[in-house]
Amino acid sequence: MRQISRTLLRHPGGLIGLVILAIAIAVALFGPELFPTSPWRMVQRPFLPPFAVKGFPLGTDALGRDVLAGIIYGARVSLLVGLVSTLAALAVGIPVGAVAGYFGGRTGDALMRFTEFFQTVPSFALAIVLVAILQPSIVSIVLAIAIVSWPPVARLVRGEVLSLRTREYVQAAIVTGQSHRWIIWREILPNALSPVIVLASLMVATAILLESSLSFLGLGDPNLMSWGYMVGAGRTVIRQAWWITVFPGIAILLSVLALNLIGEGLNDALNPRLNKDGR
Amino acid sequence: MSPDAAVTIKELKIALPAGADRAHAVDGVSFDLVPGKILCVVGESGSGKSMCAHALMGLLPDNVKPVSGEILFEGQDLLKLDATGWLALRGRHIAMVFQEPMTALNPLMRIGDQIAEMFEAHDLLSPKGRRQKALGLLREVGLPDPERSMRAYPHQLSGGQRQRAMIAMALALEPAVLVADEPTTALDVTTQAQILKLIRDLQRRHNMAVMFITHDFGVVSDIADTVVVLQHGKVVEQGAADEVLSRPQAAYTRALLAAVPTMQPPPRAPLGNRAKAVEVIGLDKTYVSSGGWFQPERRVQAAKEVSFTVLQGETVGLVGESGSGKSSVARLIMRLIEADRGTVRISDTDFTVMSGKELRSARSRIQMIFQDPFASLNPRRKVGNIITDGPIAHGTDPKTARERARELLELVGLNANALDRYPHEFSGGQRQRIGIARALALEPEIIVADEAVSALDVSVQAQVLKLLEDLKARLGLSMLFITHDLRVAAQICDRIAVMQRGAIVELKATAALFSAPEHPYTRELLAAVPGRTASSQAA
Numbered sequence: 130m131r132q133i134s135r136t137l138l139r140h141p142g143g144l145i146g147l148v149i150l151a152i153a154i155a156v157a158l159f160g161p162e163l164f165p166t167s168p169w170r171m172v173q174r175p176f177l178p179p180f181a182v183k184g185f186p187l188g189t190d191a192l193g194r195d196v197l198a199g200i201i202y203g204a205r206v207s208l209l210v211g212l213v214s215t216l217a218a219l220a221v222g223i224p225v226g227a228v229a230g231y232f233g234g235r236t237g238d239a240l241m242r243f244t245e246f247f248q249t250v251p252s253f254a255l256a257i258v259l260v261a262i263l264q265p266s267i268v269s270i271v272l273a274i275a276i277v278s279w280p281p282v283a284r285l286v287r288g289e290v291l292s293l294r295t296r297e298y299v300q301a302a303i304v305t306g307q308s309h310r311w312i313i314w315r316e317i318l319p320n321a322l323s324p325v326i327v328l329a330s331l332m333v334a335t336a337i338l339l340e341s342s343l344s345f346l347g348l349g350d351p352n353l354m355s356w357g358y359m360v361g362a363g364r365t366v367i368r369q370a371w372w373i374t375v376f377p378g379i380a381i382l383l384s385v386l387a388l389n390l391i392g393e394g395l396n397d398a399l400n401p402r403l404n405k406d407g408r
Numbered sequence: 409m410s411p412d413a414a415v416t417i418k419e420l421k422i423a424l425p426a427g428a429d430r431a432h433a434v435d436g437v438s439f440d441l442v443p444g445k446i447l448c449v450v451g452e453s454g455s456g457k458s459m460c461a462h463a464l465m466g467l468l469p470d471n472v473k474p475v476s477g478e479i480l481f482e483g484q485d486l487l488k489l490d491a492t493g494w495l496a497l498r499g500r501h502i503a504m505v506f507q508e509p510m511t512a513l514n515p516l517m518r519i520g521d522q523i524a525e526m527f528e529a530h531d532l533l534s535p536k537g538r539r540q541k542a543l544g545l546l547r548e549v550g551l552p553d554p555e556r557s558m559r560a561y562p563h564q565l566s567g568g569q570r571q572r573a574m575i576a577m578a579l580a581l582e583p584a585v586l587v588a589d590e591p592t593t594a595l596d597v598t599t600q601a602q603i604l605k606l607i608r609d610l611q612r613r614h615n616m617a618v619m620f621i622t623h624d625f626g627v628v629s630d631i632a633d634t635v636v637v638l639q640h641g642k643v644v645e646q647g648a649a650d651e652v653l654s655r656p657q658a659a660y661t662r663a664l665l666a667a668v669p670t671m672q673p674p675p676r677a678p679l680g681n682r683a684k685a686v687e688v689i690g691l692d693k694t695y696v697s698s699g700g701w702f703q704p705e706r707r708v709q710a711a712k713e714v715s716f717t718v719l720q721g722e723t724v725g726l727v728g729e730s731g732s733g734k735s736s737v738a739r740l741i742m743r744l745i746e747a748d749r750g751t752v753r754i755s756d757t758d759f760t761v762m763s764g765k766e767l768r769s770a771r772s773r774i775q776m777i778f779q780d781p782f783a784s785l786n787p788r789r790k791v792g793n794i795i796t797d798g799p800i801a802h803g804t805d806p807k808t809a810r811e812r813a814r815e816l817l818e819l820v821g822l823n824a825n826a827l828d829r830y831p832h833e834f835s836g837g838q839r840q841r842i843g844i845a846r847a848l849a850l851e852p853e854i855i856v857a858d859e860a861v862s863a864l865d866v867s868v869q870a871q872v873l874k875l876l877e878d879l880k881a882r883l884g885l886s887m888l889f890i891t892h893d894l895r896v897a898a899q900i901c902d903r904i905a906v907m908q909r910g911a912i913v914e915l916k917a918t919a920a921l922f923s924a925p926e927h928p929y930t931r932e933l934l935a936a937v938p939g940r941t942a943s944s945q946a947a
Contacts, residue, residue: 297784300744305798305850306771315797319788
């Protein structure tokens, strides 16, 4: 593990990604402490441009709410949704994929048909329908994102397990009389994990985008300020007040970019051949 | 330095990247390639023999650089050649045959097109002329039905046929020098014998200089005119093949030659009336792969009525070429795959009817040693865990299991501090010892060794064989030893079963099998072993 983080730090893209993500996390954790005013409160006149008045460096929106405060509170929502929904998707996708790949046969077929059923439905449409039915709230958004994003995990894990299952060390584990659960858990999954970790880092990015898109359409949690909601709310006045949409847009862009860079860095760091040479 | 040499390599030094186990992959190597002669470069893995070949083809990896010396071909130094210079040279003047014909040929291109591509790359002939030439070449290398082979994809040919196609490609532009990098290592013995003969015939007919890289002294004695022996990148001995093989000067060459197992089975004590350790009765297994909608399904019979017994304390060999079903039989016995029919008895219990928990606990009685020491150990688990996982699964307390693992490591000749290290820190031979320790950890009655020494260098192979023999005697084990190498089988087996297309065609005591083979296939196998004449003279 220490080796991996060291290699990741030496990877220029990965390092930049980590720095941006660290800033975003710090903002999400400590920002609200430093900005105790609610982002929903109207604090100045509407359409205040950036740097026009001291204390409002990013200006105000159509209702006179502080854009900077919105971004800071939005970080919490975006990162939380990204992380939790990805964890939920992994919690479903990894077991389904592992069981389908390891046992194969009818069990595997049934599980993969089930997975394909979810994959054939356009994911964004499904997410919209789910959120609309369950009422927009943070829980229903996380749930919807997790439900539309687990199938790729299951397919990836199944593919990895399928190829690892025939390895000699797995056969050796079978021959020494170890149980299926133990073999999947100890022998197969650790070796299948690197691509899953890479995929997961990219999934967090996708989840942030999905949440933003849902909020943009007005399906976000009405009690929580999020970046997507800000972009959506400001879109009608983009020609008069560009800053209302651009700054949250940049926040989305940077965090997604950071996660993608980390994903790429992890991909290199977890590749044992590159890792061994210390490159 | 002979004046008529096609290629002269002088004091070649190739640096390895920093952090490698030595500074130079090749260190001050000099030799000549003479037209009409075959030079064999022999050495164990890591000796730098492939690096020599790749330097000669300009195919060195990016992080490996030649630092001094020269490779002279027609007056120019190939080490100073730029990319365009190499393009004109490769294929046309110096051609190469690779080890693994399946990966060296493009799987999506027809054989004929791949050969015609050689002419196309050098802008020679018209498309029609190219096809004509390709056809002629396929005929020359002895591919059956050349017209059909032209249209075949690589996967439709057998290993030997693919290697013939590779050779046809290499010969297409009548190069002066042919570099063959272990071209027969991936092939069966009978095919190997044919390919060796083909290379020798073609080399005489075209008066080529051949650089033949191999690790197998049997092959050397069959084909070489001159020999260069490499160790750690340095030449330890070079000279005429007869000289080097019959009167080796360097201690390393002598050790290598001594490590090659002879075809003479050592006398073995008769086993008399012992109880049966394993009894295999009528094992049948057919693989069926569905052929899709418009094709018939493919059936491969991997085991046909296979029956034999292994007595207590006995080693039975199972030999045959690839695809003969010997590995399938091992896996059937281990119940890694399920048989269609048949019974495996371990002393008095029926192993084939067990399932679930009962099967898992019975598995400790029969253990397996795998072929590939690099694939058979989980790279993410420490050696200690690899060895103790089995006993712990069978209810041994972890502390006791660890103590036992320590003893086992010492028993197989490793240091006990290996427990806390990962498999990649060990060499191939050491890993195989770890694999043996894992098998022994469950205190089995029977060991199934599936090509357990095939991936190892001869000197390591000799050590591991000795270890197995030793352990077997000390612990009173019975062993089923699966191998394609008759020399190895001769050394370790009490009885040998010869398999062909899923069936045992002959099963006899080792000495009897070697002195009086009855089945024609056994005779064919014995005749194809490389260097047979040389070793029987030496013995």
